[in-house]
Amino acid sequence: MAIRSQSEDFPGWYQDVVRETELAEPSLARGTMVIRPYGFAIWEAIQRAMDDRIKATGHENFYFPMLFPYSLLEKEAEHVEGFAPEVAIVTHAGGEKLEEPLVVRPTSETIIWATYAKWIQSYRDLPLLYNQWANIVRWELRPRVFLRTTEFLWQEGHTAHETEAEAIAEARMILHDVYLDTVQNVLAMPVHVGRKSAAERFAGAVETLTLEGLMRDRKALQAGTSHYLGQNFAKAYGVQFQSRSGELEHPYATSWGSSTRMVGGVIMTHGDDKGLRLPPAVAPVQVVIVPIAKSDEERTRVLEAAQRIVADLPSHRVKIDDREDLRPGFKFNYWEARGVPVRIELGPRDLDADQVTLASRLTGEKEPTPLANVTARVAELLTETQMGLLEEARAFRDEHTFRPGDMGEMAKLLEEPGGFMLAGWCGNEACETKVKGETKATIRFLPLDPTPVENACIVCGQAATEEAAWAQAY
Amino acid sequence: MAIRSQSEDFPGWYQDVVRETELAEPSLARGTMVIRPYGFAIWEAIQRAMDDRIKATGHENFYFPMLFPYSLLEKEAEHVEGFAPEVAIVTHAGGEKLEEPLVVRPTSETIIWATYAKWIQSYRDLPLLYNQWANIVRWELRPRVFLRTTEFLWQEGHTAHETEAEAIAEARMILHDVYLDTVQNVLAMPVHVGRKSAAERFAGAVETLTLEGLMRDRKALQAGTSHYLGQNFAKAYGVQFQSRSGELEHPYATSWGSSTRMVGGVIMTHGDDKGLRLPPAVAPVQVVIVPIAKSDEERTRVLEAAQRIVADLPSHRVKIDDREDLRPGFKFNYWEARGVPVRIELGPRDLDADQVTLASRLTGEKEPTPLANVTARVAELLTETQMGLLEEARAFRDEHTFRPGDMGEMAKLLEEPGGFMLAGWCGNEACETKVKGETKATIRFLPLDPTPVENACIVCGQAATEEAAWAQAY
Numbered sequence: 001m002a003i004r005s006q007s008e009d010f011p012g013w014y015q016d017v018v019r020e021t022e023l024a025e026p027s028l029a030r031g032t033m034v035i036r037p038y039g040f041a042i043w044e045a046i047q048r049a050m051d052d053r054i055k056a057t058g059h060e061n062f063y064f065p066m067l068f069p070y071s072l073l074e075k076e077a078e079h080v081e082g083f084a085p086e087v088a089i090v091t092h093a094g095g096e097k098l099e100e101p102l103v104v105r106p107t108s109e110t111i112i113w114a115t116y117a118k119w120i121q122s123y124r125d126l127p128l129l130y131n132q133w134a135n136i137v138r139w140e141l142r143p144r145v146f147l148r149t150t151e152f153l154w155q156e157g158h159t160a161h162e163t164e165a166e167a168i169a170e171a172r173m174i175l176h177d178v179y180l181d182t183v184q185n186v187l188a189m190p191v192h193v194g195r196k197s198a199a200e201r202f203a204g205a206v207e208t209l210t211l212e213g214l215m216r217d218r219k220a221l222q223a224g225t226s227h228y229l230g231q232n233f234a235k236a237y238g239v240q241f242q243s244r245s246g247e248l249e250h251p252y253a254t255s256w257g258s259s260t261r262m263v264g265g266v267i268m269t270h271g272d273d274k275g276l277r278l279p280p281a282v283a284p285v286q287v288v289i290v291p292i293a294k295s296d297e298e299r300t301r302v303l304e305a306a307q308r309i310v311a312d313l314p315s316h317r318v319k320i321d322d323r324e325d326l327r328p329g330f331k332f333n334y335w336e337a338r339g340v341p342v343r344i345e346l347g348p349r350d351l352d353a354d355q356v357t358l359a360s361r362l363t364g365e366k367e368p369t370p371l372a373n374v375t376a377r378v379a380e381l382l383t384e385t386q387m388g389l390l391e392e393a394r395a396f397r398d399e400h401t402f403r404p405g406d407m408g409e410m411a412k413l414l415e416e417p418g419g420f421m422l423a424g425w426c427g428n429e430a431c432e433t434k435v436k437g438e439t440k441a442t443i444r445f446l447p448l449d450p451t452p453v454e455n456a457c458i459v460c461g462q463a464a465t466e467e468a469a470w471a472q473a474y
Numbered sequence: 475m476a477i478r479s480q481s482e483d484f485p486g487w488y489q490d491v492v493r494e495t496e497l498a499e500p501s502l503a504r505g506t507m508v509i510r511p512y513g514f515a516i517w518e519a520i521q522r523a524m525d526d527r528i529k530a531t532g533h534e535n536f537y538f539p540m541l542f543p544y545s546l547l548e549k550e551a552e553h554v555e556g557f558a559p560e561v562a563i564v565t566h567a568g569g570e571k572l573e574e575p576l577v578v579r580p581t582s583e584t585i586i587w588a589t590y591a592k593w594i595q596s597y598r599d600l601p602l603l604y605n606q607w608a609n610i611v612r613w614e615l616r617p618r619v620f621l622r623t624t625e626f627l628w629q630e631g632h633t634a635h636e637t638e639a640e641a642i643a644e645a646r647m648i649l650h651d652v653y654l655d656t657v658q659n660v661l662a663m664p665v666h667v668g669r670k671s672a673a674e675r676f677a678g679a680v681e682t683l684t685l686e687g688l689m690r691d692r693k694a695l696q697a698g699t700s701h702y703l704g705q706n707f708a709k710a711y712g713v714q715f716q717s718r719s720g721e722l723e724h725p726y727a728t729s730w731g732s733s734t735r736m737v738g739g740v741i742m743t744h745g746d747d748k749g750l751r752l753p754p755a756v757a758p759v760q761v762v763i764v765p766i767a768k769s770d771e772e773r774t775r776v777l778e779a780a781q782r783i784v785a786d787l788p789s790h791r792v793k794i795d796d797r798e799d800l801r802p803g804f805k806f807n808y809w810e811a812r813g814v815p816v817r818i819e820l821g822p823r824d825l826d827a828d829q830v831t832l833a834s835r836l837t838g839e840k841e842p843t844p845l846a847n848v849t850a851r852v853a854e855l856l857t858e859t860q861m862g863l864l865e866e867a868r869a870f871r872d873e874h875t876f877r878p879g880d881m882g883e884m885a886k887l888l889e890e891p892g893g894f895m896l897a898g899w900c901g902n903e904a905c906e907t908k909v910k911g912e913t914k915a916t917i918r919f920l921p922l923d924p925t926p927v928e929n930a931c932i933v934c935g936q937a938a939t940e941e942a943a944w945a946q947a948y
Contacts, residue, residue, distance in 0.1 A: 027585070028546065029576050032539035034589055037604060040536045062514045065506035065625050066609055067562070067578075072502065088541070088567035090578065093624075094613030095559050102503050104541075104564065104578070111501070115508055124799075130511060135540055135609065139568030151539050325598075 003337065005273045010217040015145075017267060017275050021338045024145045031143030031150030035260065038338065039146075041284035042263050043153065047133065049186040049281065050155060050258065053178045059129045059157060066135065067102040068111040076236040079109065082203020086138040088150075104137040109204065109229070109255055112158045113237040120160060120251060122242045127170075128160040136259070146264035147221075147474050154259035160251040162243070164230070167252035168207075171228040172448075174256045175209045179224040187262060188279035188386055189213045189269045190394040191223055192420075192469065194445025199429055202255075206230035212444045212469070214397040215268035218418030220444045220471040223265050224258035264474075269393050276339025277361055279389050280382040287318040287378055288335045292328045292347035302346055305371075309344065309356070312375045316382070336361060341385040342378055362388045407438075407458055410470070414439045420471050424464025426457035434459055441470040477811065479747045484691040489619075491741060491749050495812045498619045505617030505624030509734065512812065513620075515758035516737055517627065521607065523660040523755065524629060524732065527652045533603045533631060540609065541576040542585040550710040553583065556677020560612040562624075578611040583678065583703070583729055586632045587711040594634060594725060596716045601644075602634040610733070620738030621695075621948050628733035634725040636717070638704070641726035642681075645702040646922075648730045649683045653698040661736060662753035662860055663687045663743045664868040665697055666894075666943065668919025673903055676729075680704035686918045686943070688871040689742035692892030694918045694945035697739050698732035738948075743867050750813025751835055753863050754856040761792040761852055762809045766802045766821035776820055779845075783818065783830070786849045790856070810835060815859040816852055836862045881912075881932055884944070888913045894945050898938025900931035908933055915944040 003020055004012040018024055023039030026032070035043060051061075067090060074080045083106045090102040105111070119125060133155050140150050157174060161167040175193055183189050196208040205227040213221050234240070234250035243249045270277040280286050289306045293299035306320045321331050328345070335343055345357040345366075356374055359366045362385045369377050400419025404410035410421050421441065425431060436442055446468055457464045477494055478486040492498055497513030500506070509517065525535075541564060548554045557580045564576040579585065593599060607629050614624050631648060635641040649667055657663050670682040679701040687695050708714070708724035717723045744751040754760050763780045767773035780794045795805050802819070809817055819831040819840075830848055833840045836859045843851050874893025878884035884895050895915065899905060910916055924940055931938045 025589075027539045028543055028588070029539055029541045032541060034539065035537040037534035037536045041534065043537075044535065060511035060515065061518065062511045063509040063517075063627065065501045065503055065508065067503040067506060067611070067625065069502055085569050088564045088576075090562045091565045092575075093562035093611075094615065101566075102562075114502070115499075137541070137567075141568065151541060153537065 003273065003275055006216055006271070013271075013273070014268065017271055017337070018145050021276055023263070023267070026143075026145065029150065031140040031148075033145050033149050033151075035153075038284055039263060042266065042278070042282050043260055045282040045284070046182070046187065046262055047155075050178065050182050051133070053182055054131050054155065054157065057173065057177055059131045059159075061132060062130050063132050063134070064105075064108050064111050064115070066105050068105070070101045070103050072110045072114055073103055076110065076204050076233060078232075079204035079236075083107065083138075086140075088137045088139060105134070106136060106138045107255075107257070108132070108134070108156055109158065109233050110237070113233040113239060113253070116160055116234075116251075117237050117239045120239055120241050123162050123244050126160055126162045126241065126251060127166065128158075129170075130159065131155055131157040144264075146267070147261055149260075152260045154257050157254070157256040159254045160234070160239070161253070162241075162251065164252050167230075167254050168228050171207070171209055171226045171254045171256065174254070175211070175226045179211050179226065179256070179258060182258075183211055183213070183223050183262070184390065186279065186281045187266050187269075188281070188390040188393065189223060189265055190390060190397050192445055194448055194469065195450075196225075197429075197432060197443045197446060197468070199432055200442060202227045204229060204232050206232070209448070210445055212471075213265055213269055214393075214400060214419060214471070215265070215474070216271065216396070217268070218400050218472075220420065220473040221261070221265050221268065222444075222473065223262055224256070226256035227254060229253035229255060270389050271339070274333075275337030277389060278339035278341065280341045280386050283339065283341055284317065285319045285335070285338070285340045286316050286382060287313065287342045287344060288340045289318065289320045289344045289346060290328055290331045290335070291320065291322060292345060298348045301348060301351065305351055306344075306346055309346075309374055313378060316378070332359075342381050344374070344378075360385065404458065407435075410435075410458060411439050414441050414470070414472060418472060420444065420469045422467055422469055423458035424453055424455040425466060425468040426460055426462045427465040428457070428460065428462075431457055431459035435470060439470075439472070441472050443468045444471045444473060445469050477747065477749055480690055480745070487745075487747070488742065491745055491811070492619050495750055497737070497741070500617075500619065503624065505614040505622075507619050507623050507625075509627075512758055513737060516740065516752070516756050517734055519756040519758070520656070520661065520736055521629075524652065524656050525607070527656055528605050528629065528631065531647065531651055533605045533633075535606060536604050537606050537608070538579075538582050538585050538589070540579050542579070544575045544577050546584045546588055547577055550584065550678050550707060552706075553678035553710075557581065557612075560614075562611045562613060579608070580610060580612045581729075581731070582606070582608070582630055583632065583707050584711070587707040587713060587727070590634055590708075590725075591711050591713045594713055594715050597636050597718050600634055600636045600715065600725060601640065602632075603644075604633065605629055605631040618738075620741070621735055623734075626734045628731050631728070631730040633728045634708070634713070635727070636715075636725065638726050641704075641728050642702050645681070645683055645700045645728040645730065648728070649685070649700045653685050653700065653730075653732060656732075657685055657687070657697050657736070658864065660753065660755045661740050661743075662755070662864040662867065663697060663739055664864060664871050666919055668922055668943065669924075670699075671903075671906060671917045671920060671942070673906055674916060676701045678703060678706050680706070683922070684919055686945075687739055687743060688867075688874060688893060688945070689739070689948070690745065690870070691742070692874050692946075694894065694947040695735075695739050695742065696918070696947065697736055698730070700730035701728060703727035703729060744863050745813070748807075749811030751863060752813035752815060754815045754860050757813065757815055758791065759793045759809070759812070759814045760790050760856060761787065761816045761818060762814045763792065763794045763818045763820060764802055764805045764809070765794065765796060766819060772822045775825065776822060779825055780818075780820055783820075783848055787852060790852070806833075816855050818848070818852075834859065878932065881909075884909075884932060885913045888915050888944070888946060892946060894918065894943045896941055896943055897932035898927055898929040899940060899942040900934055900936045901939040902931070902934065902936075905931055905933035909944060913944075913946070915946050917942045918945050918947060919943050
C-alpha cells in the first residue's frame with residue numbers, strides 16, 4: 001500500500017486511496033471511469049437510500065432515452081448556452097450518417113418537457129412527480145474520478161405543478177427531506193443548505209438550491225442541487241394546461257439531481273492517512289473478522305467461531321477474511337484502508353478467554369470483548385461510528401468557517417487554512433467575479449431565505465444585501 | 475379504452491395495450507422509447523428479483539463506461555462483424571471533432587476484457603464474477619417498444635475463470651439459477667432452455683444458451699442468453715494469468731444478458747383482450763380497492779374501511795382508487811386493463827353485510843368475502859394468480875408444440891396456428907437457412923446437452939444429429 005499523506009499532497013492522497021482500495025479507475029475514453037465493485041457497492045447503498053426517500057415523498061421512477069435530436073436542446077436559450085459546449089454528439093449510426101445529429105443527454109429537461117407537452121392537458125394531470133436514474137455525459141477537460149467525469153451516474157427528478165408556490169415548496173422539500181436527510185444521516189456528511197447566486201445557477205433555472213459540504217482539504221463540494229425552474233421549460237416546449245378557472249396556463253417546474261460525485265464526497269469528508277473511513281450505512285463491509293491461527297487445527301477452531309459470530313449478526317454486512325496466504329497485520333491494514341468500521345480479531349488465545357478483540361476504525365481503539373457481548377457491542381460501535389464521523393466532520397467544518405473582516409484577510413484565510421468565509425455581499429456579480437479572480441473562491445451559498453444584513457460588502461464596501469459563504473470548491 | 479383484439483390484430487393489440495396502460499411510448503430519436511412510470515415499476519420489480527439472484531450466486535456489480543474507442547471493437551473479429559452495423563458513433567464532443575470516434579456500447583465485452591487485462595495476473599485473481607446494469611444502444615431498423623428498441627436497459631454479466639469446465643458450469647448456472655428461476659417464478663413465463671445453433675450464436679461466443687418462451691400469437695421470444703466465450707476475448711485483448719503450474723494461460727469467459735425486452739414478454743405471455751394480466755410478483759399494484767359511494771357520508775365510511783384493509787395488508791402493494799370524478803365501472807375496466815391481479819369492490823351494502831367483493835383478474839370471477847377473511851383470501855388469490863398464469867401459459871405453449879412429419883406439414887403448422895416445431899436436424903446450416911427462407915422460422919433452441927436421435931433431418935432427409943425446435947420469433 002502506498003497512500004500519500006493528506007497534509008503533504010491531498011490530490012495525490014485522493015488518487016492513491018481511489019486506486020489502492022479499488023474504488024474506481026480511469027478508462028479509455030477521455031474522462032471516463034470504471035467504477036469497480038467496491039466503489040459500486042458504496043454507490044448502490046447511496047442509491048438505495050436516496051431512492052427510498054424519493055419514493056417515500058410521493059415520486060415514481062421512469063426512464064427517458066439517452067439520445068435525442070440536437071435541435072431539442074436549442075429551444076431553451078439559457079439552457080443550450082450552458083450545455084452546448086460540453087455535449088457529446090452522435091453523428092453516425094447503423095452504418096450511416098444521421099440526417100439530424102443526436103446529443104447524448106447532459107441532463108434531461110429538454111426531452112422530458114418536450115414529452116410533458118403530451119402528458120399535461122388539464123390541472124387534473126398535475127402534479128407530475130417523477131424521477132429517473134440514468135447515466136449522463138458532459139465533456140470534461142479536467143476530469144477527476146467520481147468528482148468530475150465525462151460520464152457519471154445520477155438521479156434526476158423532474159416535476160410539474162399547477163402553481164408557483166407548489167413548485168417552490170417541492171424544490172425545498174427535496175432539498176431537505178431527500179437530499180439533506182440522505183447526505184447527513186446516511187453519508188454522515190454535514191452540509192449547509194442554501195441558494196446559489198445568479199452566476200452559479202443551473203442554466204435555465206429561476207433559483208438553484210444547493211447542499212455544500214467541506215472536504216478535508218478545506219475545499220467545498222456541492223453534494224446535490226434542487227432547481228425551481230419557473231415556467232421556462234414549459235414555455236420553451238409549449239406545455240400548457242387548462243386551469244381550474246378554465247384558462248390555458250403554463251405549469252411550474254422543478255428539477256433536482258445528485259450523482260456518483262457523492263462517493264467522492266464520502267472519501268474526502270471522512271478519509272485519513274490510512275485510507276477510507278466509511279459510514280456504516282454505506283459501507284459494503286461493516287464488520288470484518290480476521291482469524292488468527294498458526295496451525296490447521298487452530299484455523300478450524302477459529303473459523304468455526306467466526307462463522308458463529310456471522311450468524312449472530314444477520315442484519316449486518318459481515319465478512320470473514322479467510323485468505324490463507326496473508327498475515328493478520330497485512331489484513332488489518334488492508335481493511336483499515338478500505339474503511340471498514342469494525343474489525344474483529346480472533347485467535348486461539350482469545351477463544352481460550354471466551355473473548356474477541358474489537359477494533360474501531362473511527363477511534364483506532366482496540367477493546368477486548370466477551371464473546372457473549374459481541375453482537376450488542378458491534379451494533380453499538382456501528383452506531384457510534386455513524387454518529388462520530390458526522391460529529392467529527394461537523395467540528396472540522398465549523399473550525400474552518402471564518403468571518404474575515406476585509407478582502408485581504410479573506411484571501412489569506414482562503415489560502416491557508418481554507419474553508420467557508422462568511423461575509424457581506426452587495427448582490428453585484430462584479431464583486432463575485434473579482435473574488436473569483438483574486439482567490440479562486442466562489443459564492444457557495446446564500447441563506448435559503450434572503451436575510452437582510454447590516455454590514456458592508458466585503459469586496460466593494462457598499463451596503464450588503466445579504467451574507468454569502470465563499471470557498472474554493474471542487 | 476380502445477384495445478384491438480388479439481385474434482384480429484396481435485401487433486395492434488400489443489401497441490394498444492402498451493399505449494392505453496401507459497407502459498411506454500416511442501420517443502424522438504429513431505427507435506427510442508420512454509418507459510413510463512407504470513412500465514418502469516414492472517421493470518424495477520424484475521430488476522430487483524434478478525439482482526437478488528445475481529448476488530446470491532456470488533456476483534458483484536460494477537460499472538463500465540458507455541463510451542469507448544471504436545478501435546477496441548475491432549480486436550475480436552467475429553464480434554465486430556456482428557455489432558459494427560448497428561453501433562451509434564460519437565464523433566464530436568466538447569465542441570470539437572474527436573481524434574478517434576467513440577462507440578456507444580452495443581454490449582461491453584470489449585471494454586471489459588481490455589480492462590480485465592490489468593486485473594488478471596495470477597490464478598489467485600480468478601474467478602472474476604461481475605455484473606452491470608446499463609443502457610445499451612443498437613441501431614434498430616424495425617423498432618418495437620420493449621421488444622426491439624435502439625436503446626434498452628439490461629444487465630450484462632462478465633466472468634473470467636481458470637478452466638474451461640468452470641466457465642461452462644457458470645454459463646449453465648446463470649441459465650438455471652438466475653434466469654430460469656426469475657423468468658418462471660417471478661414473470662410466470664414458462665420457457666425452454668437450450669443451446670443456439672451456430673448461426674444464432676452471439677458474435678464471439680463458443681456456445682450460446684437461451685431461454686425461449688411462446689407468446690400468445692404463437693411466436694417465440696428469447697428471454698435471455700448466457701454465453702460461454704471460451705478464450706476468444708482473452709486472446710483478443712491479451713489477457714493472461716500465471717496458472718497453478720506456473721505457466722501463462724488465457725482465462726475462460728462467460729457473458730450473459732437479460733433486458734427490458736422481458737417486459738414485452740410479460741405483456742405477450744399473459745395479456746388478453748381486456749389488456750394486461752400481471753403476475754403479482756411484478757405487478758406495481760397487486761390489489762386495487764374501488765370504493766363505491768353515492769353520498770359524502772357513504773364515501774367517508776367506505777374510505778375508512780378501505781384504509782383498514784390497506785393497513786391489514788402491509789406486505790402487499792395495495793392502492794385505493796379514490797378518484798372522485800370517475801364511476802366504479804370505469805375504474806373496474808381501468809385496472810383490469812392494467813392487469814392488477816385482485817380488485818376489491820367496497821360499497822355501503824357490502825359494509826352492512828360485513829363483507830367485500832373480491833374480483834380475480836386471472837379467472838374473472840367475483841366472490842363475496844367476509845371482511846374478517848379478506849387478508850387471508852387476498853394472499854391466496856395472489857398465489858393462485860402467480861401459479862395460475864404460469865400454468866395457463868404452460869398449457870398454451872404445450873398445445874402449440876408440434877412434431878411435424880415433413881417440411882410441408884411444418885410450413886403449414888407454422889402458418890397456422892404457429893408454435894414450436896420439434897423435428898430432426900442434420901446439423902447443416904444450409905437446411906436451417908432453407909427453413910428460414912421458406913417459413914421465416916429459425917431454430918430457437920437445441921437440447922442443452924446434444925442428444926443423438928434416430929429420425930431424419932426434416933429438411934434434407936439425411937440422418938439427424940439432434941432434434942431442433944423451430945419457430946417464428948421476435
